[in-house]
Amino acid sequence: MFILNSNADYRHPLASGDAETLGLAAAEGVERHLRYRENHAETPLISxxxxxxxxxxxxxxxKDEGQRLGLGSFKALGGAYAVIRLILEEAEVRLGRPVDMAELHSPVVKEIAETMCFACATDGNHGRSVAQGAGLVGARAAIFIHAGVSDERVAAIARFGAEMIRVAGSYDDSVKEAARVAKERGWTIVSDTSWPGYERIPGLVMQGYTALVCEALRQLPAPPTHVFIQSGVGGIAAAIAGHLAIALGDARPVFTVVDPARAACLFETARAGHPVTVPHAEPTVMAMLECYEPSLVAWRILSRVADAFMTVDEEHAISIMRRLANPLGGDPAIVSGESGGVGLAGLLKALADPEAKAALSLGPDSRIFVVNTEGATDPGRYQEIVGRSPDEVLSRGAA
Structure with missing residues (x-):
């Protein structure tokens, strides 16, 4: 399915708060924060x-986020960044003075952090980031996972010392339960989705994602003409689309949001013109994108700066994993998890559809930018789909 953005807010300026959250100064602050993180390195841009x-x-x-900060996903930029910002802000309140990022590992900040607990719901990657951020400064983390999260992904989060809480039902059920328990126990919710009255912290999570856009704009030989980004609740798509609109202005690329057909909450929201909760269907292989209700902040941004919305099916996600592992010609191999290559899958589907191709003005002069949002965050599942382990794919690609 494919539609152009026909919403009343389309091409209107971002709301002032959203523009501040995703603007150039905020992005510079995120990059400064990253200089104080171990294992930080710019992720590669692959042609x-x-x-x-x-x-x-x-x-x-x-843009290959498969090695970001040792977590294997772009979400390493979001949850941990928000946790650290919140700890430093609490330190400022308790100490009655400004507290700089350079003090992150100081005894006085650690003492404050040890009194705090951060909670979130996750399909896997966001929870790892929140747990890692809390662990960096000695805070506690409570991570709510739903029935569909694999044991391998649970173990990957638990290794950061987080308390793991399994919730029956879907991701959206785990979001509601995390909010309920956190309120009851005085924990701080660090969610990558937003709801009425809860926007600032998801905004910080999205702000963290702007770092990958800044890196990409430095790495690209020329600005892209087209961008295809996959969407769960919409955070990564909104962060990239919003920052590109600010950084490039009238020269911003044509931006397409790509949903799994089985969890197309952004697509259906765009079609309805207002936030829509889609019914739960058969689970999708694109597990990190299996969200049935959009983030309100993300939709507010995408309604203005996304140009089109589309869906891809299960076979497209599986096919792109295999294609990236077995590239054409001299292209390098890329390890992409079940959700990682969905933006690229959207591009290839659009190119094969004459109406979508024409509507997006795709052609021989088009310069495409996509993000591999995750590596093999579940290596066992990756090998089942691709037929080789992540290490085998990369070693063959380097041979």
Missing amino acids: LSSLAAASGVAAIHV
């Missing part, structure tokens, strides 16, 4: 020139 030639476009560049 798929053979795939671009075969697809009839000028360039395809993939």
Whole structure:
């Protein structure tokens, strides 16, 4: 399914608060924060020139978040950043003075952090980031996981010392339960989705994601003409679309949001013109995108700066994992998890659809930017789908 943005807010300026959250000064602050993080390094921008030639476009560049901060996902930028910001803000309140990022590992900040507990619901990647952020400064973390989260992903979060709480039902059920328990126990919810009255912290999570856009704009040989970004609740898509609109202005690229067909809450929201909760259906292989209700902040941004919305099916997600592991010509291999390559899958589907291709003005001069949002965060599942382990894919690609 494919639709152009026809909402009343389309092409209107971002709300002032959203523009501040995703603006240039805020993004510079995120990058400064990253300089105090161990394992920080810019993630690579990979050119798929053979795939671009075969697809009839000028360039395809993939920002590979598969090694971000040792967590294997772009979400390493969001939850941990929000936790650290909240700890420093609490330190300022208790100490009655400004507290700089440089004091993050000081005894006085650690003493304050040890009194705090951060909670969130997760499909896997966001929870790892929140747990890691809390662990960096000695705070506690309580992570709510729903029935569909694999044991391997649970173990990956638990290794950061988080308390793991399993919830029956879907991701949205775990969001509600995390909010209920956190309120009852005085914990701080660090969610990557927002609801009425709860926007600032999801805004901080989204703000953390702007770092990958800043890096990409420095790495790209020319600004992209088209961007395809996958969506769960909408946070990563909104962060990228919003920052690009601010950074590039009238030269911003044509931006398409890509949903799983089985959990198309942003697509249906765009079609209805207001936030829509879609019914739970058969689970999707795109587990990190299996969300049935959009973030209100993300929708407010995307309604203004996204140009199109589309869905991809299960076979598209599986096919792109295998294609990235077995690239054309001299293109390098990329390890992409079940949700990681969905933006690229959306591009290839749009190119194969004459109406979508024409509506987006895709052609031989198009320069495409996509994000591999996760590596093999569940290596066992990855090997089942691709037929080789992540290490085998990368070693063959380097051979």
